[in-house]
Amino acid sequence: MTDTRDTEALAARAAAGDEEALDRLLREIRPEIVRRCGRFLPFREDAEEAAQDVLLQVSRNITRFEGRSRFSTWLYTIVTNCARQKYRELKRRAAERPLLDTEAAGPDPRTTSVIAGSRLDLLDALENLERDSPHLVAPLVYRDICEMEYAEIAERTGIPVGTVKSRLHHARKQIRPWLLGERR
Structure with a gap:
């Protein structure tokens, strides 16, 4: 994204x-959104489709952004x-x-690279974590995928920083076996 202050100001004006x-705002945040979606999805085409969904959601819901948290957190x-x-x-x-x-098409390219496989394993692990311990998902995603600061996660989730750290620890501990292929 461009300068954070500019983005925050644009978001506030758009929300108004x-x-x-x-x-x-949509033009400026698009590259960052594609990059962030690419952290989840192993193929650029899929990341770009998800990014289009994000831009659509932002444009439809920007008036709901109240500025209580940073725009980047909301985004x-x-x-x-x-x-x-x-x-x-x-x-x-x-x-x-x-x-x-699937047999006629040959191997699925989504699972033929280590990077693609590891992203898919992570997404599967997140699905399992959400099923077993849904309260642990947000801290893990915000910290390890979105790279948010603990204070920002606490602000976004409405829980104390210590609880964020605790949940993050438990989430990492819980998904580790899925990522290592020990649980299915």
Whole structure:
């Protein structure tokens, strides 16, 4: 993103209904959104699709941004949700494909690289964590994927910094076996 102060000011103006500010904001944040979606999704095309979803959500919901937290915090929540939703959609589509189609197409390129495989393993681990301990997901995603500071995570989640750190520790401990292939 460009200068954080400029982005925050644009977001505030867009939230107040300034269409020109919204257009400029969307143009300026797009590269960062694609990059952040790429942290979740192993293929650029999928990351770009998720980024389009993010931009759409931002444009539809910018008036709900109240400025109580930083715009980047609000934005990363949307990025996280849209990227994880895109992953679920891709996973569902893959499961619906008949076996013959997958054999004829050859190996799935999403699982042939270490990077792609590790991202998919992470997304699977997050799905499992959400099923088993949903309160641990947000701190893990915000810190390890969105690279947010502890104070910002605490502000976003409404829990004390010590609780954020504790939940992050437990989340990492819980997903480690999934990432190492010890649990399925």
